[in-house]
Amino acid sequence: MASYVKLVITLADDSVVTYAENDIVSADLVEETNPVSATLPISTMSATIHDVNDQFAVFGDSGLEERLPVMIYEVIDGLEYFIGKHYLDNWEIEESNNLLKIESVDIIGVLASTDFDGRFYEDFTPFETILKAVLGTLEVDYSIPTSLRSVTLKGWIAPETCREALQQLCFASGAMVITSRSEGLMFKVAPLPHSQKYHELDIGLNDKFVDQPLSKLPLVTDIELVAHDYVKSGETETIFEDTLPVGVHKIVFQNPYFDVVTSGQGYVPEYLITHGGDHIVTHEGDQIEVGGEFTYGPNWVILNIMEAGQVTVTGTKWVDNQRPYVFRETGVGSTTKRNQLSVQGATLVSVDNAQRVLSRLRDYSRQRYKYTFTLVPKTEYRYGDAEYGDAYYGWSAVYVDIGQMISAETVRGKKVRAVIERAETNLAGGYLKRIVATGVEREA
Amino acid sequence: MTDLITIDGSTYDVPIVDLSVSSEPLDKFAKRTVSGKLYREMIGVFDKYEVTFGISNANPTDYAALVSKLREATPYHTVTLPTETGTVTASYYFGPIRHTLYRAKGSNKYYKGLKVSIIPREPTRTP
Numbered sequence: 001m002a003s004y005v006k007l008v009i010t011l012a013d014d015s016v017v018t019y020a021e022n023d024i025v026s027a028d029l030v031e032e033t034n035p036v037s038a039t040l041p042i043s044t045m046s047a048t049i050h051d052v053n054d055q056f057a058v059f060g061d062s063g064l065e066e067r068l069p070v071m072i073y074e075v076i077d078g079l080e081y082f083i084g085k086h087y088l089d090n091w092e093i094e095e096s097n098n099l100l101k102i103e104s105v106d107i108i109g110v111l112a113s114t115d116f117d118g119r120f121y122e123d124f125t126p127f128e129t130i131l132k133a134v135l136g137t138l139e140v141d142y143s144i145p146t147s148l149r150s151v152t153l154k155g156w157i158a159p160e161t162c163r164e165a166l167q168q169l170c171f172a173s174g175a176m177v178i179t180s181r182s183e184g185l186m187f188k189v190a191p192l193p194h195s196q197k198y199h200e201l202d203i204g205l206n207d208k209f210v211d212q213p214l215s216k217l218p219l220v221t222d223i224e225l226v227a228h229d230y231v232k233s234g235e236t237e238t239i240f241e242d243t244l245p246v247g248v249h250k251i252v253f254q255n256p257y258f259d260v261v262t263s264g265q266g267y268v269p270e271y272l273i274t275h276g277g278d279h280i281v282t283h284e285g286d287q288i289e290v291g292g293e294f295t296y297g298p299n300w301v302i303l304n305i306m307e308a309g310q311v312t313v314t315g316t317k318w319v320d321n322q323r324p325y326v327f328r329e330t331g332v333g334s335t336t337k338r339n340q341l342s343v344q345g346a347t348l349v350s351v352d353n354a355q356r357v358l359s360r361l362r363d364y365s366r367q368r369y370k371y372t373f374t375l376v377p378k379t380e381y382r383y384g385d386a387e388y389g390d391a392y393y394g395w396s397a398v399y400v401d402i403g404q405m406i407s408a409e410t411v412r413g414k415k416v417r418a419v420i421e422r423a424e425t426n427l428a429g430g431y432l433k434r435i436v437a438t439g440v441e442r443e444a
Numbered sequence: 445m446t447d448l449i450t451i452d453g454s455t456y457d458v459p460i461v462d463l464s465v466s467s468e469p470l471d472k473f474a475k476r477t478v479s480g481k482l483y484r485e486m487i488g489v490f491d492k493y494e495v496t497f498g499i500s501n502a503n504p505t506d507y508a509a510l511v512s513k514l515r516e517a518t519p520y521h522t523v524t525l526p527t528e529t530g531t532v533t534a535s536y537y538f539g540p541i542r543h544t545l546y547r548a549k550g551s552n553k554y555y556k557g558l559k560v561s562i563i564p565r566e567p568t569r570t571p
Binding site: 001002003205206207208209210212374376377411426429430432 | 472473475476477478479481483485571
């Protein structure tokens with residue numbers, strides 16, 4: 001097997017810089033996912049490049065900037081595999097050694113540095129509609145399976161980052177998000193080996209190298225999930241009150257409100273016009289103002305202040321009625337060490353979906369086997385005679401991906417059915433991929 | 445003797461008393477499965493030369509020129525070296541160089557034991 005990594009950076013002027021083979025000293029990729037979206041991990045890549053042509057200079061405009069797309073490929077025995085689309089996050093130029101060090105993140109890393117203004121959903125709203133609101137003006141490709149398209153949610157997403165907002169959406173709807181082998185976001189129904197008895201891939205004992213620790217995670221004894229149901233309050237409260245200077249100001253609400261009213265400066269004025277659309281002016285040439293409107297968004301108001309002055313924004317609050325849903329693991333004795341998982345801030349979890357979300361958390365917490373191993377990059381055969389006759393089929397680690405449900409044979413002859421949650425790949429060192437998968441013991 | 449080695453196009457009238465070659469494989473990785481089967485991705489095989497030259501008495505001028513060449517602050521040199529079937533010419537760099545002053549008479553100084561490692565910049569053979 002012969003392998004090398006290829007990185008393609010698209011610069012701001014749309015020109016492309018490609019590094020491959022001997023240009024790249026090292027390149028390490030860490031991909032992660034969480035099946036129940038209890039976290040929304042950022043996948044990262046760090047590479048050291050021997051930049052013999054001094055493509056980028058330290059002084060002046062280096063041509064590099066944050067969020068430039070970095071396409072990652074691995075070439076194995078002459079075949080090019082797309083690994084993922086990243087975005088430049090950090091870089092360092094070591095002129096004395098002609099070294100360029102770059103760090104990149106996946107689209108979730110970009111979402112982590114993008115603000116989301118918050119949004120309240122009074123009525124049940126489809127997954128994709130909420131997703132589009134979270135992504136806002138970012139042009140992000142995504143794929144959603146049919147079963148997730150039919151999921152509807154209601155509730156509140158507070159102003160935070162787009163990553164946190166996306167996590168609220170995924171956690172409440174049972175979606176896992178993958179960014180590997182994709183140019184955007186790939187949503188999947190949360191794979192849970194405890195309750196779903198299937199696997200996509202068999203990994204035999206000799207498909208892995210010797211160092212393969214299998215550990216058992218601590219028992220989760222209790223899970224508390226707080227559901228949030230919002231009801232209209234009868235009291236109006238002041239959301240914002242201040243004297244603002246001239247300029248454009250965006251006031252984002254930190255809580256959900258309805259019947260929002262703004263008074264004072266900041267509306268966009270309307271002027272008296274003729275039927276033909278011409279402005280009617282006074283003898284002095286001034287336009288005649290006949291009122292105006294404030295510019296409201298889903299969770300904000302934009303104030304266009306022409307003269308510094310007082311602004312007051314009032315609204316009626318949606319009151320958050322919280323109700324805890326609790327799961328206690330069976331067979332937990334009085335001497336068992338308590339290990340409680342508590343989820344308080346999942347504000348798209350309501351009484352309508354809380355039990356389903358709690359069941360997912362229960363199943364996930366029951367997946368206590370954590371299996372860590374390094375895959376053989378490529379072997380000569382895979383399934384053997386039984387399934388494919390005398391034919392030989394190549395096995396390549398390039399097809400093993402985070403989020404996949406696997407059945408892996410352990411050293412002691414047992415098997416675990418598990419989800420790959422993390423993959424650390426040495427892209428420049430022979431495509432060695434270290435897997436971390438969590439799951440359950442697979443029945444024979 | 446000295447036609448055996450050419451450095452950057454020049455040969456030196458200094459005898460060679462010992463020349464050994466070691467061929468060292470370099471892997472990107474080499475790991476074993478539980479069954480003991482080895483998997484490796486080989487980068488290539490590097491033929492490294494260890495050369496010991498004779499004393500400087502015969503041709504002090506060439507000896508000094510050779511030492512000077514070996515000490516040059518040049519990262520890589522084009523070197524022609526003997527193989528079992530002929531010669532190989534490639535880009536090499538030199539490891540640490542050492543020799544010993546064993547006699548001084550008037551302005552004449554006599555050296556012995558000049559040793560150098562000649563290491564290829566790239567693999568001599570690749571898969």
